[in-house]
Amino acid sequence: MSFSLRLIGFKTHLFRSSFRFTKCSPARFRCFSSISDSNNSRNDDNDPKDDDDDNNDDANDDSTKSNEPNDDAKKSSKRSKKRVLSPFQKEQARAQLRQLVGIGKHQKDIVASDSKPGRVLCLLTDRPLLPGQSKIFPQHQARLIQKGGYVAFFTRKSSKTTEEPSSSIPPEIPRKQSISFAPDEIHHIGTLVWVAQQGFMVSSHNQFPFLLFRSLKTIQFEGVSPKRKGEGNSQYADISYFEESGNTASTEEDLARVNVIVELLQQLVEKKPPIIQSFESSLNRRNLSELVSFCATLCDSATNEEVQKLLSCFSVKEKLERVQAMLVREVESIKLQEDMKKDLQETSEKQTRRVILTEQYKYLKKELGYEKDDKTAIVQKFRDRLKDVSVPEKTTDVIEEEIAKLETLEPHSAEFSVTRNYLDWLTIMPWGKFSESRFDIDAAEKILDEDHFGLQDVKDRIIEFVAIGKLYGSVPPGKILCFVGPPGVGKTSIGTSIARALYREFYRFSVGGLSDVSEIKGHRRTYVGAMPGKFVQCLKITQVQNPVVLIDEIDKIGSRAYAGDPSAALLEALDPAQNNSFMDHYLDVPVDLSKVLFICTANVTDTIPAALKDRMEFIRLSGYIASEKLEIAQRYLQPEVLKDSGVKEDQVNLEQAALESLI
Known part of the structure; x- marks a missing residue:
């Protein structure tokens, strides 16, 4: 059974594998009927009618070729309507076609002679061509045809080329027919090819002819041949030929390895496109040259270096071993791709099935009345929050307007998310919720003594403050206490004790180094990641409108001209x-802070803004003397340390002298 590859399938496969365009989707080939009979070719070449047609093509335009319409003219007119070319482009295309194809109307197969030229034109390729393989190259000049049609293909040792590829030509093919090279830059084992066929390719943006090269024999590079007159920049080389031997599998080991290769080929035929199946019937297990070329054509995973080593190999055993290794790797690569594709398809099907079932489940629950959609559930949640809450009238109007807007938006839109977050803040605020204040003087004294030692003048001032609140019925309006003293004297802890004494919620935040007014009054809702200011966050966390708010380190508040003045924003919140009707930038509705008890702390009063200083009542705390520190250590610190360490009092004996030495 002969190993000859059928021409149609072979051309199509090689075109798909080696002739790839950067913009290949709109590209199409205009191929004319092939004239296989050499006698007919000669008759066509010598037919004077064809010569007259060519002369008419040169003299007249496309629309006036003939007075009588025919099928060819109709087809030509249809093609001209689809692609509009300038007269210069038309004439250039006709000239190139006549020069390369010869007669202008037909595409011919060129028959190679049996001669062995010793000096041929050289072309460099990225991937070697094995004997029996074919490759399509674009042809821009007719020099190859004029010089006999033989070309030597060699491969560079490095994959880099001296010229960048064009957008309409495959990357591995330079625009010029040959490029200069040094003998040490190429592999000296190459192939002799001949121009087997000519054609004309037309794309949406360009048009140029092409040549189909077919590899004949393996050759040896002997040296660069001196240039002759009229050869231009083309590079010629002297070549020699190898003796044709070792083309059959004679030993049992080689025959067994060939059988393994054929089995691997059968596996590839099952996995490759249907076009490769046309070669299965023409396999010849004894013609090793064609078998090796066919295998190398199928192995897309083989590197250029591996193909070059296969071309340079003349031992039958070594050649079969290399081909077998390439086929095994190709089969494994295809299996791996199929497994990955199968896993990906299964995962995609599971996810798609889950999404479909989830949507169907939601739809059924909605139809049966068991569940509402996400938008309805969100709106219902906001309305439930407003029950039994005395929301101001202006705020209620804003909430209803935003809910109506939310119901018209798509859940996946960005504005829907912004509106939902805004409604979340509006409805979660403690509108009309207050904690019950208790102005119990005895309880306040007890709490202050439990938390602090000494500071009797400070405690007396706080008790007076509680007594005034008891007489007034609420915290005296406009009273802002500010504790001033060095670090560590208990300013912050006194604020906590006051909240406990009044039975109120406590919230603390520091303004030390704060230089952005947005931290106090919030950001605009149009900003990404916008949030309300500190006072609105305080009401949300405490869930009452009359907490005790401790503003720590008010003397260290900063200021930046481009970010606003935070002290002015703080004044708006503290000024009774x-x-x-405090207006936060994010909520954009009035918020009542008049029932909030503000307490501030500072180390010095010099850096406090004058407007804030006028509205505060300062209570100064000095440092502790040694006796007070000793008492604090015995009453507060020692029991706390024993509790944290898990040691009982009878297990440790801490003498007073030790405490005094520590102090």
């Missing part, structure tokens, strides 16, 4: 004449 303004804080009953």
Whole structure:
């Protein structure tokens, strides 16, 4: 059974594997009927009618070739309507076609002679060509045809080329027919090819002819041949030929290895496109040259270096071993790709099935009345929050307007998320919720003594503050206490004790180094990641409108001209004449802060802004003397340390002298 590859399938496969365009989707080939009979070719070449047609093509335009319409003219007119070319482009295309194809109307197969030229034109390729393989190259000049049609293909040792590829030509093919090279830059084992066929390719943006090269024999590079007159920049080389031997499998080991190769080929035939199946019937297990070329054509995973080593190999055993290794790796690569594709398809099917079932489940629950959609559930959640809450009238109007807007938006839109977050803040605020204050003087004294030792003047001032609140019925409006003293004297802890004494929620935040007014009054809702200011966050966390708020380190508040003045924003919240309608930038509705008890702490009063200083009542705390520190250590610190370490009092004896030495 002969090993000859059928021409149609072979051309199609090689075209798909080796002739790839950067913009290949709109590209199409205009192929004319092939004239296989050499006698007919000669008759066509010598037919004077064809010569007259060519002369008419040169003299007249496409629309006036003939007075009588025919099928060819109709087809030509249809093609001209689809692609509009300038007269210069038309004439250039006709000239190239006549020069390369010869007669202008037909594409011919060129028959190679039996001669062995010793000096041929050289072309460099990235991937070697084995004997029996074919490759399509674009042809821009007719020099190859004029010089006899033989070309030597050699491969560079490095994959880099001296010229960048064009957008309409495959990357591995330079625009010029040959490029200069040094003998040490190429592999000296190459192949002799001949021009087997000519054609004309037309794309949406360009048109140029092409040549089909077919590899004949393995050759040896002997040296660069001196240039002759009229050869231009083309590179010629002197070549020699190898004796044709070792083309059959004679030993039992070689025959067994060939059988293994054929079995691997059968596995590839099952996995490759249907076009490769046309070669299965023409396999010849004894013609090793064609078998090796066919295997190398199928192995897409083989590297250029591996193909070059296969071309340079003349031992039958070594050649079969290399081909077998390439086929095994190709089969494993295809199996791996199939497994990955199968896993990906299964995962995609599972995810798709899950999404479909989930949507069907939601739809059925909605139809049966068991569950509402996400948008309805969100709106219902907001309305439930407003039950039994005395929301101001202006705020209620804003909430209803935003809910109506939310119901018209798509759940996946960005504005839907912004509106939902805004409604979440509006409805979660403690509108009209207050904690019950208890102005118990005895309980306040007890709590202050439990938390602090000494500071009697400070405690007396706090008790007076509680007594005034008991007489007034609420915290005296406009009273802002500010504890001033060095670090570590208990300013912050006194604020906590006050909240405990009044039975109120406590919230603390520091303004030390704060230089952005947005931290106090919030950001605009149009900003990404916008949030309300500290006071609105305080009301959300405490869930009452009358907490005790401790503003720590008010003397260290910063200021930046481009970010606003945070002390002015803080004044709006602390001023009793303004804080009953505090306007946060994010909420954009009035918030009542008049029932909030503000307590501030500072180390010095010099850096406090004058406007804030006028509205505060300062209570100064000095440092502790040695006796007070000793008492604090015995009453507060020692029991706390024993509790944290898990040691009982009878297990440790801490003498007073030791404490005094520590102090």
